[in-house]
Amino acid sequence: MQELFKFFKGYVIIKITGDFPERFLNLAVNRNIYIWDVRRAGNNVYTMKMSAKAFLELKKVAYISNCRVSVIAKKGFIFRLKSIKNLKAILTGILIFGIVIVYVSGCVTDIYVEGNENLTVSDIEDRLSGYGLKRWVRKSSLDTENIQRLFLKDNDDVSYIAVNLHGTKAYVQVAEAVEKPYIVDADAPCNIVSDKDGIVETLRVKTGFPVVKEGDAVHQGQLLVSGITDSRFLTVRYVNSDAEIVIRTWRDFCREFPLIREIRTKTGNTSTSYRITLWGKTVKKAKTKFDNFSADEELVTDQSHLGITKVKFFEENVIYETLTPEEAFEIYYKEYLGEIKKGLPEATEIVSVRHNSKEDEGKLRIWIELETLEKSGVKQEIKKEETNNGENN
Amino acid sequence: MGIKEKLAEKSGMPREIVLNYPKLTLIGNNELEIENYKGIIEYSDTLIRLNTYLFMFRIEGSELEISSVTTDFISVRGKIKGIEML
Incomplete structure (x- = not known):
């Protein structure tokens, strides 16, 4: 010392x-x-x-x-x-560095957006830039409360926004507005149209006038229950149609599966590497000595200019197994059917399942046909003016 | 025994402070620190003679050097072979 x-x-x-x-x-x-x-x-x-x-x-x-x-x-x-020859230049450099540091510390260098689901970060950032919040803007020139107020006023798809400045970073928390579904007024006159192709299985009409009967084949968009009545004794009446309609439909699915199956087992050997990105460009890739591996990634730092990702590699042994068509069908059919069932609309009843398979150039093609009973019917508002005009014409 | 000496003994105060007695600290055989010295009489790399309020010290050795020196403190480094009071 x-x-x-x-x-x-x-x-x-x-x-x-x-x-x-x-x-x-x-x-x-x-x-x-x-x-x-x-x-x-x-x-x-x-x-x-x-x-x-x-x-x-x-x-x-x-x-x-x-x-x-x-x-x-x-x-x-x-x-x-x-003894330093360019002392003046060095001192000037230090001074400029100091000024830059002081200037930068008074600016917003990063904007972090959280809470967005459908809106993209860049979209929100673009919108915020319209209110003055963008990178390299002076913090002293920002009125966060005003930005929040104006943003909510102008953007209907956002229900909540909070802008907080911490150091040189701006943290923006948003909550997206849930788009309200189109609801026909309970008293407004409406028709019911089919939203899928099929055969009408059951038709229970509470209000309105059925246009089709059980057993009829219908296509998507076809009128099922009308909200307009015109009789010899009564004048034209408009009602809010309501009915429970179940339609029998058939759905076809097809996919190809390889007959050579890859089986991967972990050997227990692991290695860790880091991937570094500067301004979105990868300057260092995560490397491993393993030929076959799987990887887990963990974000260490995620800033606009610097990103560090920790990548853990797991060495794997790869074995290729050739399957017979029967074995392949046994393995893939249940998996595929499960996937299909997950994708079906709610309250869908599967009546029957038919399947077929064919070997083709080292692949197995599986067809699945589902016969289902599904609720159908979408309310469609009747615009009286249009109806009247049509009548007048 | 003088009054100062008696006073230092009775009060328990350090005598090197009250009476300006030299205080020697020898660390191994290669470092010697002396407090309350008066001056350097002779200095070479084999012999150092120092004056204090009581004695003259003769420090013999080889590769002797004065590692630091102030008005009342001196530190000598080197291979110290002998210290003699004259």
């Missing part, structure tokens, strides 16, 4: 030549000059170290003690600083 202090203050290594160096030392010490590392360097020649400031007081001491003093070396931070 003391050495470091001496280095920063700066010191000189001097050479004393004279008959009485002891006298020189005593006189210097009595003038409160701190001296260290006194060594004999030859006959009546001594070297020693002292602070750069104290050296200036040595002239009188040297004269009294009849010694000659010469400087061998100048050491320390001060002397190093003086």
Whole structure:
């Protein structure tokens, strides 16, 4: 520590030549000059170290003690600083660096958007830029409450927004508005149309006038229950149709599956590597010595300019198994049917399942046909004006 | 025994402070620290003679050097072979 202090203050290594160096030392010490590392360097020649400031007081001491003093070396931070040729340029650089740091710390450098589901981050950022919140804008020029108020006023698809500034980062939390479904007014006159092709299985009409009967084949968009009645005895009446309609439909699915199956088993060997991205460009890829592997990724840092991802590789043994068509069908059929069932609309009753398979160029093609009973019927509002105009024409 | 000495003994105060007695600290045989010295009489790499308020010290050795020196403290480094009080 003391050495470091001496280095920063700066010191000189001097050479004393004279008959009485002891006298020189005593006189210097009595003038409160701190001296260290006194060594004999030859006959009546001594070297020693002292602070750069104290050296200036040595002239009188040297004269009294009849010694000659010469400087061998100048050491320390001060002397190093003086020896730098482009000191002005370096100091200017430091000053510019300081100004840049101060300026940047007063700006928004990153915008983090959270809570978005359907809207993209770039879309929200573009919209926010319209209210003044964008990268490299001065924080002092931002009125976050005003931004929040104006954003909510102008964007119907966002129900909540919070803008918080922490350091040089802006954290934006949004909640998207849920689009309200089209609901026909309970009293508004409406028809019911089919939303799929099929055969009408059951038709229970509560209000309205059925246009089709059970057993009829219908197609998508076809009128099932009408909300308009016109009889000889009554004038034209409009009602809000309501009915429970079940339609029998048939759905076909087809997919190809490989007859060579890849079986991967983990060996237990792992390795870790990091992927680094700068401004969206990958400057370092995550590497592994394994030929066959699977990987887990963990985000370490995710900033606009710097992204670090920790990638853990798991070595795997890969075995290729050739399946017979029967074996392949056994493996893939249940898997495929399960997938199909997940994709069916709610409250769908499967009446029957038919399947077929065929081997074709090292692949197995599986067809599945489902016969289902599904609820059908979509309300469609009747616009009286259009109806009247049609009548007048 | 002088008054100062008696006072130092009775009060339990360090005598090197009250009476300016020299205090020597020898670390191994390669470092010697002396407090309350008065001046350097002779210095070479084999012999150092120091004056104190009580004695003159003669330090013999080889490769002797003064690692630091102030008005009342001196530290000597090197292979110290003997210390003599004169």
